[in-house]
Amino acid sequence: xxxxxxxxxxxxxxxxxxxxxxxxxxxxxxxxxxxxxxxxxxxxxxxxxxxxxxxxxxxxxxxxxxxxxxxxxxxxxxxxxxxxxxxxxxxxxxxxxxxxxxxxxxxxxxxxxxxxxxxxxxxxxxxxxxxxxxxxxxxxxxxxxxxxxxxx
Amino acid sequence: xxxxxxxxxxxxxxxxxxxxxxxxxxxxxxxxxxxxxxxxxxxxxxxxxxxxxxxxxxxxxxxxxxxxxxxxxxxxxxxxxxxxxxxxxxxxxxxxxxxxxxxxxxxxxxxxxxxxxxxxxxxxxxxxxxxxxxxxxxxxxxxxxxxxxxxxxxxxxxxxxxxxxxxxxxxxxxxxxxxxxxxxxxxxxxxxxxxxxxxxxxxxxxxxxxxxxxxxxxxxxxxxxxxxxxxxxxxxxxxxxxxxxxxxxxxxxxxxxxxxxxxxxxxxxxxxxxxxxxxxxxxxxxxxxxxxxxxxxxxxxxxxxxxxxxxxxxxxxxxxxxxxxxxxxxxxxxxxxxxxxxxxxxxxxxxxxxxxxxxxxxxxxxxxxxxxxxxxxxxxxxxxxxxxxxxxxxxxxxxxxxxxxxxxxxxxxxxxxxxxxxxxxxxxxxxxxxxxxxxxxxxxxxxxxxxxxxxxxxxxxxxxxxxxxxxxxxxxxxxxxxxxxxxxxxxxxxxxxxxxxxxxxxxxxxxxxxxxxxxxxxxxxxxxxxxxxxxxxxxxxxxxxxxxxxx
Numbered sequence: 001x002x003x004x005x006x007x008x009x010x011x012x013x014x015x016x017x018x019x020x021x022x023x024x025x026x027x028x029x030x031x032x033x034x035x036x037x038x039x040x041x042x043x044x045x046x047x048x049x050x051x052x053x054x055x056x057x058x059x060x061x062x063x064x065x066x067x068x069x070x071x072x073x074x075x076x077x078x079x080x081x082x083x084x085x086x087x088x089x090x091x092x093x094x095x096x097x098x099x100x101x102x103x104x105x106x107x108x109x110x111x112x113x114x115x116x117x118x119x120x121x122x123x124x125x126x127x128x129x130x131x132x133x134x135x136x137x138x139x140x141x142x143x144x145x146x147x148x149x150x151x152x
Numbered sequence: 153x154x155x156x157x158x159x160x161x162x163x164x165x166x167x168x169x170x171x172x173x174x175x176x177x178x179x180x181x182x183x184x185x186x187x188x189x190x191x192x193x194x195x196x197x198x199x200x201x202x203x204x205x206x207x208x209x210x211x212x213x214x215x216x217x218x219x220x221x222x223x224x225x226x227x228x229x230x231x232x233x234x235x236x237x238x239x240x241x242x243x244x245x246x247x248x249x250x251x252x253x254x255x256x257x258x259x260x261x262x263x264x265x266x267x268x269x270x271x272x273x274x275x276x277x278x279x280x281x282x283x284x285x286x287x288x289x290x291x292x293x294x295x296x297x298x299x300x301x302x303x304x305x306x307x308x309x310x311x312x313x314x315x316x317x318x319x320x321x322x323x324x325x326x327x328x329x330x331x332x333x334x335x336x337x338x339x340x341x342x343x344x345x346x347x348x349x350x351x352x353x354x355x356x357x358x359x360x361x362x363x364x365x366x367x368x369x370x371x372x373x374x375x376x377x378x379x380x381x382x383x384x385x386x387x388x389x390x391x392x393x394x395x396x397x398x399x400x401x402x403x404x405x406x407x408x409x410x411x412x413x414x415x416x417x418x419x420x421x422x423x424x425x426x427x428x429x430x431x432x433x434x435x436x437x438x439x440x441x442x443x444x445x446x447x448x449x450x451x452x453x454x455x456x457x458x459x460x461x462x463x464x465x466x467x468x469x470x471x472x473x474x475x476x477x478x479x480x481x482x483x484x485x486x487x488x489x490x491x492x493x494x495x496x497x498x499x500x501x502x503x504x505x506x507x508x509x510x511x512x513x514x515x516x517x518x519x520x521x522x523x524x525x526x527x528x529x530x531x532x533x534x535x536x537x538x539x540x541x542x543x544x545x546x547x548x549x550x551x552x553x554x555x556x557x558x559x560x561x562x563x564x565x566x567x568x569x570x571x572x573x574x575x576x577x578x579x580x581x582x583x584x585x586x587x588x589x590x591x592x593x594x595x596x597x598x599x600x601x602x603x604x605x606x607x608x609x610x611x612x613x614x615x616x617x618x619x620x621x622x623x624x625x626x627x628x629x630x631x632x633x634x635x636x637x638x639x640x641x642x643x644x645x646x647x648x649x650x651x652x653x654x655x656x657x658x659x660x661x662x663x664x665x666x667x668x669x670x671x672x673x674x675x676x677x678x679x680x681x682x683x684x685x686x687x688x689x690x691x692x693x694x695x696x697x698x699x700x701x702x703x
Contacts, residue, residue, distance in 0.1 A: 068190070069273065071313025075390045078310055083425060099191065106309035127166050129159050131303040133430050134310065141159040141303070142437040 005089075006110040011101070011124055014111070019060055027054060039091075044072040048079050055086055063109065065094035074107045081108035081135035102126045108135030153216055153522065154299045154444045156264045163306070164261045167268055171195050172254035179251060194274070194312075196242075196267030197253060201574050206245045206253060207270040208260060212280035212298030212322070213241035213525040215265075217512040220523055222263040224508035230256050235508070237493060237501040239565060239616060240319070241279050241525040242270055246572055268306060273314045275305035275386070279321045281329040282524040285445060286488050286534035288480040291341045292349045294324040296442045297378060300433060304379045311386045315393035316401035318386070319358075321527075322351075326645060331527060333357045333366045333647035334619055336403045337385060342372075350374045355385060355415070356407030359613035363649045364404045369416035376438065380431040384423035388415070448520035448535060453485020457538035470545050473556040476598055478541065487538055489519070491531040491548060492555040492563065496592045497585050500566045501529035510551035518544050528565055530558065560597040561605060561670065562588040565616050569609030569626065570633075576609035578626025578633040578659075583607055586663045591670075600670060603683045606641075619643035621684045622669060623650045624662060635662040639669070639695055640687045653696050665699055672698035 005014040022037035024046055039060040042048075055061060061080060063073035073092070080086040091111035092104050101112060101123040129141050139147075156164070171191070178188040185199075192198075196207035208223070215223075223243055227235045230252050236244045248256060260266055270277050281287070284295040301320060305311070311318075322339045323330040332338025338354035351373045357366025373381050389403045392410075407415045433441075464471040479488040491511060493501050503511075515523045515533055518540045524532035536544055548554045557563045564587060567573065569580030584607055591597055606620030610627075617623030623638035634656035641650030657665050670683075672695060677686045687695060 069313055070395055071311070072391055072395075074310045074313065075387050082429065100313075103307075103309040103312055126170055127307060128162055130309075131163075131306050132308055142433050144159070145157070145440065146434060146436055 001093075001113040002115070003091075004112045004114060006105055006112075006124075009124070011112075021062065024051075024054065042076065044070065044076065046076075048076060048084065051080075052084055055080075055084070055088075058088060060089040060091050060111070061086065062091045062093050065092055065096055065100075068095040068097050068100060070095075073109075074103065077104070077107040077109050078135045098123050106130065106134040106136050106138065153214060154295075154441070160264070160303075161261075164264070164266045164268070167195070167266065168254060168257045168261055171257060175250060175254050190272070193272045194269070195253075195257070196270035197250075198271060199574070200246070200572050201570075202572070203247045204250055204253070205572065206248045206256060206267060207238070208243045208245070208265060208267050209270045209277040210241050210243060210265075210525050211302045212278055212284070212295050213282050213527075214280075214284070214295055214298075215523050215525070216263075217516040217521050217523065219263045219265055220508050220512040220515070222259060222265065224505040224512070226256055226259060227505040227508065234502055234504045236499075236568065237503065237525050237529050237531070239527050239529060239567075239614065240270075240277060241282075241527055242277060243525070244568075246568075271317075272312075273316050273318075274312045275301075275308060275314075275318045275320065278302055278305070279319070279330055279335075279527055281323045281325065282526040282532050283329065283479065283488055283534060284324060284524075285447060286481055286486075287325060288482045289327055290324040290482065291343055292324060292375075293442075293445050294322040294330075294341060295445050296438070297322055297339070297341075297351075297375070299441050299444070300378065300438070301382070304382070308386075311390060314386070314390055315395045316398065316403075318389070318403070320382070328643075328645040328647075329526075331616075331619065331643035331647075333645075334359055334363070334616075334643055335366065337382065338366055339378075344372045348374060351378065353381065353385075355419075356404040356412070357647070358402055358404040359616060359618045360402070361399055361611045361613070362405065363613070363618040364408065365647045365649060366404070367407060367412035367415075369412065369419060376435065377427060377432055379433065380427045380429070381419075381423055383431050384419050384426060387426075388418045388422055392418075447483075448522070450483045450486065450535070451537070453483075453537060453539075455484045457485065457541075460538045460541050463542040467542075469554075469556070470542060472594060472598060473545055473554060474541065476556040476560065476594075477558045481535070483535075485538055487536050487541060489533040489536050489541070489544060490526075490558040491533060491553050492557055493530050493553075494557055494563045494588065495552060495555050496557075496562060497589045499581050500564050500584050503531075507551050507553055510547065510553065514544055514547050528563065530563070556594050557597055559602045559604070560594075561591045561600055561603045562597060564588060564605045564607060565620070566607040567609050567615035569607075569615075573609065573614075575612055576626070577611075577628035578609045578635070580607045580609040580615055580624075580626060583624060583626075583635065583659070583662060587666055590663050590667060600674070601682055603670070604642075605666065616643060617641070618649045619647065620650060621682075621687070622666060624666075627656060629656065633659050635659065637662070637665055637669075637699065639692060640684065642684055646684075651692055653692070654700055668698055669695060 019039035022034040177183040321330040321335040334357040340352040353370040354366040519533035564584045566580040566584040570576040606616040607624040608615035608617040619641040637653040638650030
């Protein structure tokens with residue numbers, strides 16, 4: 001599956017380096033048997049409570065979008081970044097469409113498995129501003145307003 | 153009113169550009185209808201029985217004369233000369249051509265309007281008590297909170313693909329005017345023991361196939377924590393709401409499966425973890441938004457207008473209109489005017505381009521340039537001097553907008569039904585028209601008092617029949633239109649879900665049925681008792697007997 005990665009605010013095609021994947025359930029059942037795994041696959045109905053001790057050492061966490069309308073993994077991505085403090089790659093897998101990349105990247109997802117990687121760079125910059133805080137470094141509009149007022 | 157700054161304007165413009173590109177791809181065939189559907193739905197564009205329908209957002213129901221004139225312009229130039237106000241304070245155009253929609257959105261953007269999040273499984277356009285900043289009984293102006301929610305929910309990255317649509321409503325008084333107990337989240341503004349403004353948070357109400365009255369999960373939420381608390385509710389819902397069955401995907405199903413106490417515990421636990429994460433607005437930004445809603449320059453007036461009292465003494469129709477369609481204002485010498493979009497025999501919520509222009513002109517001259525849309529499909533002129541009421545009344549009358557029936561039997565909520573809607577089983581509009589004609593006498597209507605009839609053309613309940621004092625639900629029975637009557641519902645502070653009265657009625661029988669119920673109520677009521685109160689006092693049985701007794 002072709003892969004795009006977010007790199008310095010740019011979307012670039014990436015070589016799909018072979019990952020050794022293990023599901024969260026299998027990992028928890030028998031970590032020794034999966035000692036060489038590099039990517040943890042988390043289903044979108046999995047609870048992330050107590051996942052801190054599981055994620056250590058994984059280069060990638062793969063989140064699932066079984067259909068583009070199923071948005072559970074947006075919350076999972078934010079929890080991984082903002083609550084658990086995971087700093088490795090978070091990869092979106094499944095029904096990943098151009099029009100969702102803006103939202104996904106704001107939630108902390110930084111790699112995208114896509115059928116069509118001829119994605120316009122615009123996908124990241126559909127909107128110049130955001131109204132809310134999320135998992136990215138973007139200052140929400142209301143903070144920028146405060147800065148404008150302070151500078152004036 | 154709120155005014156866009158460069159940030160708001162840029163975001164709306166960028167949304168139009170994005171959609172223009174998507175429409176071009178659809179028209180060229182690069183996108184199939186199937187691929188285009190989710191994209192158009194995020195911009196309020198539906199494909200109905202006969203044509204596309206564009207749903208324009210009117211955030212918290214508030215609009216200026218300039219905005220109303222733009223809606224008239226669009227109705228005239230891109231549609232068939234009319235629009236339709238909905239139960240969510242939005243305006244629908246029923247006949248736009250797909251190729252014109254980006255231009256329509258550009259026109260709307262010129263006056264700080266859009267169709268963002270008026271459909272799709274996202275946080276929909278927020279609705280509000282329509283008397284914000286005007287009502288004598290309000291705790292605080294609900295509109296700044298509506299604007300905060302509008303901004304926070306717009307293109308929310310985490311909550312744009314929820315299990316199902318999500319509706320938030322705010323009311324500013326104990327007199328619930330926004331049906332907050334039948335929304336996904338209802339917010340009731342009130343003050344705590346020490347006079348601080350905050351919200352009662354009600355979750356899990358809703359209509360549709362499984363109607364529920366919502367549960368209070370927090371009795372007092374300080375205003376400054378509004379957005380982080382909403383985010384906690386939405387996160388619990390996004391992660392745990394059902395996605396296997398669209399009819400069980402609303403938050404009401406999750407709340408009732410978990411139980412209200414457990415659901416509240418989940419939300420509170422989530423909120424405890426995020427309340428200090430910088431989601432909530434800074435005090436300066438809350439003040440900035442509130443300043444946009446500062447009161448207009450009211451004059452110092454006597455409580456009563458001598459002139460108006462003289463006019464009402466000689467013009468009985470004006471007198472009735474005053475009694476029925478105006479409401480107490482918080483400022484001495486002013487009144488709130490309701491403009492009925494329920495002309496006798498008319499289509500509930502419909503308004504022509506000329507009528508929109510008339511309302512815009514009147515509002516500009518006599519109501520500080522402000523207009524409100526209501527969830528009961530009417531309009532409001534919020535700030536009219538009592539001395540101006542007669543001229544306002546006469547100008548409304550010249551535009552056929554003077555029907556004195558607010559809250560009365562012919563002030564009917566009806567969904568578009570099978571005349572427009574691709575989901576409907578039956579027509580709703582003709583039933584509303586015939587009931588309205590049957591009770592055409594305004595004097596009789598006033599005598600009957602508050603009586604809310606609500607009609608839905610299918611089980612999705614867009615006409616709110618579950619909360620009608622008399623509800624009418626259209627069902628298809630082997631290709632024939634049948635109507636089921638429910639009794640005793642209410643969408644107000646005393647919210648309740650109506651009970652089915654008995655077997656379905658044919659289209660011919662249903663208007664007679666309403667008349668029988670009303671006749672029985674007149675017989676059974678005690679003085680000053682509303683239909684709903686009589687029903688609650690004596691119960692369903694006598695009403696059912698009256699309804700189904702052999703003629």
